[in-house]
Amino acid sequence: MRFRALGEEGQRRLCASRVTICGCGALGTVLANHLARAGVGHIRVVDRDFIEIHNLQRQILFDEEDVASNLPKAEAAARKMRAINSSITVEAVVTDIDHTNILDLVADADLILDGTDNFETRYLINDAAVKLGKPWIFGGVIGSEGQTMTILPGKTPCLRCVVEDSPPPGMTPTCETAGVLGPAVSTIASFEAIEAIKILSGDFESLNRDLIMVDLWNWSFRQLKVAGLLGKVDCPTCRRREFDWLEGRMGSHTTTLCGRNAVQIATRRADKLDFAQLAAKLTGIGSVRHNDFMLRFETDGHEFTVFPDGRAIIKGTNDIARAKTLYAQYLGS
Template sequence: MDTRYSRQILFPPIGRAGQEKLAASRVAIVGMGALGTVLANHLVRAGVGFVRFIDRDFVEPSNLQRQMLYDESDAEQHLPKAIAAYEKLRRINSQVQLEPIVADLTPYNAERCLAGVDLVLDATDNFQVRYLINDFCVKHGVPWIYGGAVSAKGMFLAIRPGSTACLRCLFPEAPKPGDTPTCDTAGVIGPIVHVIASYQAAEALKLLVGADDALNPYLEHFDLWANQHQQIRVAQAKRSDCPTCGQHRFDYLEPTSPEGLATSLCGRNTIQISPAQELQLDLEQLAQRLAPLGKVERNPFLLRFHIGSHTLVVFPDGRVLVQGTDDPALARSLHARYIGA
């Protein structure tokens, strides 16, 4: 351990005792896009003992400009981001236990996917998922670090349930899909991703080694293009009437439909259909059934079925991305017609 982490151990706030705490720590990263790849890289190289990463998507060429763990081969193979990240990171540090989960974090699986960790890192582009993380972490007393980046702007905040304001104290309701810009609608430059994720990673190291007095108490906002940096005081923002941390009501952990979820992926002309219960689909059998109807591509982790102007991306757990439409009714119709109930 001394050779690999020697420079980190020489840093007095961490030292040998802190390094041992890192090795005993367990972290979950939700989202393995731009922020997630930087976060995972930092934590795995720093020697955090267990890192679980959860992502619903696969690598596409448009990701390569900013999602630093992936390469052209990953995009050509349509590898799930969690799998592509695992393959890279296990070669970077074999001492760290890695657990990739190819899934969308939903009320149906959040308790299972986030169980047993000391810290959750938000690397999503989805406010519904952030409020879900907030509910889980407040319910179980797990600290988490919010982060977001779009265009040349970004924000982060360390949240410690019971000590600080939670996300819902600050923003009582999640924005509706389409109300806020995303990387797919407003673009993004790589440097803002690294700034925000690096701050998140630094806060993570502080939390994991027990340096709570060094934690940043602000909601930090950056605009790299305009050369602006703002610190927003949130120390007094904790609310006794907050539905989550004040009233202990965990609305975002409650499943909303027995039929599962149909979610528009903003700016991508795609509807994601998630089943109410995780399935175990036989992709080979499905490929054989669909082959006479349209072009089928598959790898060990997903199947892509092209029919007319639409593509259905099917995952073994039953989740389907219907590409080529932003109409949930049409997406459900195509799903029912070709995938079945």
């Protein structure tokens, strides 16, 4: 409140605001922590996963006791947030965000925050945000590097203006294949949080209009100019208003394979996967072999059979949310 740009009026607006944090892993816990302490009045935290011991290296709201209690991430985060600030309302939603539920999860929010780890969900958020005309903030991190961008539909380029397509599985590193450093996540999530505070307190003038890129290990900070893309690229989402993810035309379709303790994730990629490249990424994390028709990868009790079109059968679980997490972790969006 003493910070002049925010002031009493800004703080009052924060207290009256509602946000939805999509995903409560590394980015999401840092966002949740900052926004709870800032006094954002209503925070909905949505996540499909349970906490695992290897999450604790970067997911700052969780501890070993939460792992032992088998708590879902959204619920554990909500408990911590209520303990941090009893004057706010925190809602935990344990669900897999998909095209059937996203509008319900974000319709009443003033702002949507990206705490996800995959582009499929980000394009879905982008569709929902553009359709509803709601601001959202993108963040992504890998290794010591991260990106963030603030999206005001109609006023700034949307995610799909800037990133026209997600890299195919194997073409991009994931946190599981390349590692990720806690401070890098905290930095990007903190950038998202400060932008959130500006938006919720009504200061749109001071927002970031660039694609921010940082590499903390090598001390580089770049502000890439993307504002000129608005209206210049023929964006299917914000210009043509084709909501491919929201309407279920894009994105994966999952099926539990009955009696096989397996889930099939069918993606809809036009381009074929490069198995040699994917295998190179996964070598060292588990056993991997491939021929022209399929790639098989085994790690940690799960067996992935991946097909050239990106479809995968993940054995070792019949939980769709878990399978989608594993897909994002090892194969990428």
